[in-house]
Amino acid sequence: MTVRVGGICQMETGMARHGATPMLGWTGVLVDGRLADLYFGRDDAETDIAEGGLLRAGFLRTATYEAARKARKHLIIGRKGSGKSAICRTLAAEQSSEVTTVLVTPDALSADEIRRFELQGIPHEMAKKLIWRYVLATHIARHLVAHAAEAHGKAGRRSVSTVRNFLAANGELGDQRPRFWQIIERLRTSLSLEAFGVGITWELGGPSEGIRTANQLDVVERNLKQAIKDLACPAEHGRLLLLVDQIEDVWSNDGESDSLVIGLLRAARDVTSSFSGVSCVVFLRSDIYDLLQFPDKDKLHGDEMRVDWSESRLLELILARAQASLGVDIDTDRLWSEIFPPRMNGTPVGAYLVQHTLLRPRDIIHLCNLCRDIAEGNGHDRITERDLSEAVHQYSDWKLNDLANEYLANYPFLDGLYPIFRDHGYVVTRHAFKRRAAEPLRALAGRFPERASGLTGDDVIDVLYEIGFLGVRRNDHVVYAHDHHDRIESTDREFHIHPCFRPALRATLATSKPRYDGVLIGEMVGRDVYAGTRNIGLQRGDREFQTLQTVIDGVRRLLDRLDDAGLPAEVRVDVSANLRHILEQAETLYGSPGGIAFGIDHIQAFLSSYAQRLENDGFADGPRTSAYIRSMDDLTRRVRNQVWTPNRGGYGGSGSEG
Incomplete structure (x- = not known):
């Protein structure tokens, strides 16, 4: 059963270790009327982990983090911006006696070569799996060579030496790691296996290039297992944890891309089960994973963990980041009543901000930083309701565009649906949507003929719910996909545009007619x-x-x-x-x-x-x-x-x- 827990990447309180100047003498208003020191961090883990970002300032070790670190779960799934990469990057930055981590990310320059890679005589998914088998094997090999030199002296060096010679012969030993396209070229031709006593490729046998390549990788993996066995590392030497991230950079929502990800999942599972003291954890976007279909997918359910967030978690995140940036141990009341206005349109301001996000850390960080920026630009010493309103409208425009870009590979027609909702009410019935959408959907089917079969009113409603654009009325409550991981039913009749997108669509009222003005x-x-x-x-x-x-x-x-x-x-x-x-x-x-x-x-x-x-x-x-x-x-x-x-x-x- 899939496990869902709260997110991570929450800051420790009270210390501004990211380099911000501490603000002493807190009286409820920012010192000298300056908002410049208030900062909620960058909205992506790749830059937030860098110097000056807040990810290094503190980290909440939640169940998700511990499950990945201890390799109890080998597949961390989350929506874009949900914090899965924050877990990965934090783990990659940590080294201890218990675990050594290695970050594995495919380069976008090799995306086309990876998708097109195939070998005669074997299915596409198996060919893609061979890429990942080789990549993961070379990372294990490099770790063995470095670890043996550091912790074992001469013990077990003979088998490790053969591994080192293999790496050197294939250009894998230096600091400059080969690009994926170079690895693919190597697999298409032949690996140098002389270090393992295999001098000529045909000695491995096999009726096709695919089978010969698989046999070569069998030789590499067999010698790695022997080297691990010869080293006989004690428990205190810790484990090797391979972390695979940013798969979306080489995924394009086509069959070849799916084969690439399926091959990765199978190769990662084999690494964990085959190599003593080695585990592999894959961090994958949920929209990619949920589209995959392959016979043994059910075997992965026990390895899955989904990263989800709640309103309280997101508000804790923002409070902790405010504390870290200001260097002052402010409490919840001060943040949400003295820095931010206490209420917005009758709603507590924290809840109001969260309502305008898709329950993701990236969204709330982005919105809070924008509130701060606009307040500072307006010359204010605190964030006012006017600043917040201006931020929400600007943020809505950005997020509407971001949504189309985020799902460009999955649903390239998405921005063509927006006019159906613009200048109407945010409450949408199935009947009204299908009537208003009939002509636009015919036009989109002409622009995207390969998608025409899915451009029906009912199918599009399913898509808009799945990506968080629409919520559905259930038992007197409106629920969104990020709250409830279910699907739209044919009996559902009432839908709501998410508050995040309403200002950009000028759909801030439930009905499309402006309120009566006397x-x-x-x-x-x-x-x-x-x-x-x-x-x-x-x-x-x-x-x-x-x-x-x-x-x-x-x-x-x-x-x-x-x-x-x-x-x-x-x-x-x-x-x-x-x-x-x-x-x-x-x-x-x-x-x-x-x-x-x-x-x-x-x-x-x-x-x-x-x-x-x-x-x-x-x-x-x-x-x-x-x-x-x-x-x-x-x-x-x-x-x-x-x-x-x-x-x-x-x-x-x-x-x-x-």
Whole structure:
């Protein structure tokens, strides 16, 4: 069973060991009004581990880290930005008497050669596995040579010497390691095995180049095992831990790329099971791993561990990084009330920030750094609500673009889907999406004919949920793929755009119609054009009074029925806000007869448009919602039958009764 635990890469508190100047005399405001020393680190492990980054300033040794370090789990899976590379890089930087680590990363320059590599006579996956067998074997060999010289003296040196001679003969001994493409060329031709007493390639036998290459690697691995046996290392010498990362650099979502990763997983598993004192841990993006299909994948389940994060973990991470950068042991209250504003749009600011991330360390680090940068650029000594709002909008633009780039290999059509959601509400029904998406999906199928079979409304919804763009309503809660590792069901009908992407898409309201604005009524009521009639009081028998009463009574009934209308909760909030504002404005018209015609016309036009928009957005699918929206439209028709137009002497009827 796959194990999921909280993430890692959390900073120790109270020390600014990354080089920031400690800020003494903390009083709740940054010293000298400077935000420059507040820093949350770089948003990728490869640079954050370098000098000046925060990854070296401290590290929380969670279960994920310990499982990888002790090789209890050999496959660490996580989404991009989830912290899996932080585990890998931290392990690679640590050396102890218990474990020696070696980082293995393929170079992007060799990507095409790796994907195209094949050997006559064996399947593609087996050919790719041979690459990894050779790469991992040479790393083991180099470790044996160095370890023997350092810890064993002359003991066991004969078999180790043959390993050293093999490395030298194949150009693997120096500091300059060969590129993967060079390794591939070597495997295509022939390895030099004279150090092991094999002088001519044909002596190994085999009817094809693939089998001959496999036989050569068998010779190499057999001699490595013998050298390990001859050294007979005691337990205190520790283990060798091979760490394989950045596979996404050579993966392109095609069959050859899949074969490359499958070959790696099989080779890594063989290393761990075959070489005494040696383990191999692979760090792999979840979107890559989940796409792989091969017969013995079920054998890896016991080796899997997924890196997941929670809101509390991410907030602990940010607090610890703030402490490390400032050199002051600030507490949670100070960070989230004195450096950041305590609340944003009525939500505690920490929760608000996390809600705008895909629950990944990279996201929260990126957003918090952006808040700091904007506040400093605005000349503030702390982050204000305005700074945070500006940061969230800019961050949303970046993340929408980042999402398309992140999944470019998997879903190259992704950015072509964004216009379907732009300037609409963030609550999306399946029916409305399929209707709005029909024409764009046909156009995308023309641009990407090889993807056409998957560009259907239902398939695209599955994709958008899988990558975190959409959430789904389940049991009165909206869940996202990073919260629940499940799939969309055909019965799911209501989806929500993730808060991270709403500002960039101008989809910050549940419904696509802007909220009712009655300011215009007040402005028109006060104009001189109505001055001659403003002091005329309304009588119950007046048609104006009756029409206004129709509006007010109708809106009250709509409010009373709203909870039973079957609309999504967020849509009900928007509808309620609009109706209450309409009711408030309508009641003010009793005292302004001159503005009644304009005011009622404004209200009924809005309600008519609003009802149409709710229907277009797919909220009229069910019988209750359909009846409710129809009653809203019925109200506008009743009002139109009582509307009048202004004339020079006052207001006369222009509508008909029938």
